[in-house]
Amino acid sequence: MKLAGKVAIVTGGASGIGEETARRFAKQGARAVVIADVQDELGREVASSINAGIATSSPSSALPSLSSSGPAQTVLGLDLEAMDRVLAVNVRGTAACVKHAARAMVEGRVRGGSIVCTASVAGSTGGRGMVDYYLSKHAVVGLVRSASVQLGEHGIRVNCVSPYVVATPMALRGFGGEKDAEWVESTVGVNMSLKGVADAVVFLASAESELVTGLDLVVDGGYKGHRR
Ligand SMILES: NC(=O)c1ccc[n+]([C@@H]2O[C@H](COP(=O)([O-])OP(=O)(O)OC[C@H]3O[C@@H](n4cnc5c(N)ncnc54)[C@H](O)[C@@H]3O)[C@@H](O)[C@H]2O)c1
Known part of the structure; x- marks a missing residue:
């Protein structure tokens, strides 16, 4: 529980390194994890699987x-x-x-x-x-x-x-x-x-x-x- 009580924002958290980081932040006890990404659907799936929040922007900005x-x-x-x-x-x-x-x-x-x-x-x-x-x-x-x-x-x-x-x-x-x-x-x-x-x-x-x-x-x- 290295991140107990912490609040984290992970940009690019819908895929790859960001996704794995968001998952590990949640496992390490972060109080809140927010995923910020331009891939809305993928971001939502990752967020719901680790109980994180999601912030997205228009995919056109990807x-x-x-x-x-x-x-x-x-x-x-x-x-x-x-x-x-x-x-x-x-x-x-x-x-x-x-x-x-x-x-x-x-x-x-x-x-x-x-x-x-x-x-x-x-x-x-x-x-x-x-x-x-x-x-x-x-x-x-x-x-x-x-x-x-x-x-x-x-x-x-x-x-x-x-x-x-x-x-x-x-x-x-x-x-x-x-x-x-x-x-x-x-x-x-x-x-x-x-x-x-x-x-x-x-x-x-x-x-x-x-x-x-x-x-x-x-x-x-x-x-x-x-x-x-
Ligand atoms: N994979 C590697 O081999 C490697 C090696 C060294 C460094 N990196 C760096 O790691 C970081 C993550 O790369 P990855 O390999 O996990 O890639 P990835 O494609 O799996 O994930 C990148 C995520 O960033 C999101 N993204 C792209 N543009 C965005 C924007 N404008 N705003 C918000 N989100 C945006 C994408 O939608 C995607 O979900 C990058 O900065 C990359 O340069 C990757």
Whole structure:
């Protein structure tokens, strides 16, 4: 019961890492879990299975959080409009969440508040493609570091988790929809699991990490791809 009495909002909680996180928050005793997502039906199903609340927005605002043009998105061929769409979700969306979560905590005089963003190993490495995704995740790490410096005086911690590949719908789309979860788990995301990533989020959300802030917690199961 690491989160007993806590109130949590999980954005992107209808699927993948967010869904598993919402489930684990509920299991760890959170008093209230709110799922915020653009997939209304899926969000409702997850929410009712864990007794959580749901906040949805128009599905038309759903945007890919992975590179729109995938491996083809190189520096030389950079599609700036596709890049803007990725940045709108991954950077602007994350910044808006951090801003409004922090304002609510400061105005509500919440002590011990914890904001956990989802970056990626792509936030501290370079890649051969998906340059928009890599740069967006570096921005998330920069946001976390600055926010942690500024919000510490209000008793708010800001950290991020940086997973390697986990077989979620988004990751499968990243492989062009040609590979299934089993293939991803046995070839790319070896040692990775949704549970492992969600456990890291629970750690950062709980009092177990009460002195930890500004951390980019890499959750990669030993992946050796940290080339800079
Ligand atoms: N799966 C991986 O391998 C992996 C690795 C590293 C980082 N990540 C990051 O983890 C996060 C979650 O990804 P996932 O793999 O669980 O994907 P996913 O597709 O399973 O889940 C993402 C959820 O976010 C929701 N969403 C998308 N745009 C939204 C918006 N504008 N507002 C609200 N909700 C929105 C989707 O509807 C979906 O339910 C992403 O930031 C991703 O970049 C994933």
